Amino acid sequence: MPDFAGTDLTCLRGDRLVFTGLDFRVAPGGALLLLGPNGSGKSSLLRVMAGFLRPWRGTLAWDDLSVAEEPEGHRRRVHYVGHLDAVKPVLTAAENLAFWASLGGAADPMAHARSALERLGVPHIAGVPGRYLSAGQKRRLNLARVLAAPAPLWLLDEPTVALDRAAVALLEGIIAEHRAGGGMVVLSTHADIALPGAEELHLDDFTPLSADDEDDDEMPEEDAA
Structure with missing residues (x-):
């Protein structure tokens, strides 16, 4: 199964630079955990990965082939579950x-x-x-x-919201089974969830701060997925 990667990704929403210079790679069976405060770009990155948003700069690749060359084919490879219930x-x-x-x-x-x-x-x-x-x-x-x-790539935005501990444990088992079969998972969360061997990507490391941002105690909430 091919891997999924992003190189030098920059996301611009309106006049706001959400993140810039971001790289990632997820191998078959791998997991990527997105971390960072509200407003750091976790939901935006997941939407870029899903093909719902185009990066302002940078490339997404599936097995080293650009996702932009076959966007519909990429969407068929992806299950995206936002933090709002559709x-x-x-x-x-x-x-x-x-x-x-x-x-x-x-x-x-x-x-x-x-x-x-x-x-x-x-x-x-x-x-x-x-x-x-x-x-x-x-x-x-x-x-x-x-x-x-079936889809090889799962993109999960705050999947543990409104779940009790038993349900979270059930989700952890389902994710483990998917990864054991070569599937890939990218997940954002503010809660603890077991993802053995997962790579961590701290979005605030790629978020440019303006002078106004530095004066704020909290980052603004992201747009709803």
């Missing part, structure tokens, strides 16, 4: 997940959806409309997307 309130949990499974090319989307809900420990919510799900159930539903259709 759950349609009128659809049941299984219908929400089957929709995502169909986009991922699953041969039997509903069967894959039910299997993924089982694996995430919430088979009982399959027939429940999205509007009635708790925050923790919505989070598990969104994370089930990575199991409903």
Whole structure:
């Protein structure tokens, strides 16, 4: 399985330079943990990796081939789960997940959806409309997307939000299984999560500070994914 890398990446959002001069590489079976305060660019980097944002400068490469040359092909290699829950309130949990499974090319989307809900420990919510799900159930539903259709690269933005310790342990096991099969994971979090052997990338090392930034006690919240 090829690796995934970025070289000299710079991200510009409006008139704000989010990060610059950033390099990374994730090998098959590898994990990259994104660290840094709010506003340091973790969500923006994940969106760049997913192909939702174009870097202002620098290159993304899959097996040393530029992602820009085949953006649609790259998106098919990626499962991106943002920190906001993309759950349609009128659809049941299984219908929400089957929709995502169909986009991922699953041969039997509903069967894959039910299997993924089982694996995430919430088979009982399959027939429940999205509007009635708790925050923790919505989070598990969104994370089930990575199991409903295969993809080698998982990009997870704050995946442990609204999860209890048992659910976090379950997620850790699922990530470990994905990596054992050669899959790759890039993950941002403010909470503890077990990622044995993961590389760490501190985004604040690549964030240029203005004079105003240096006077602030906290960095601003990032745009919602």
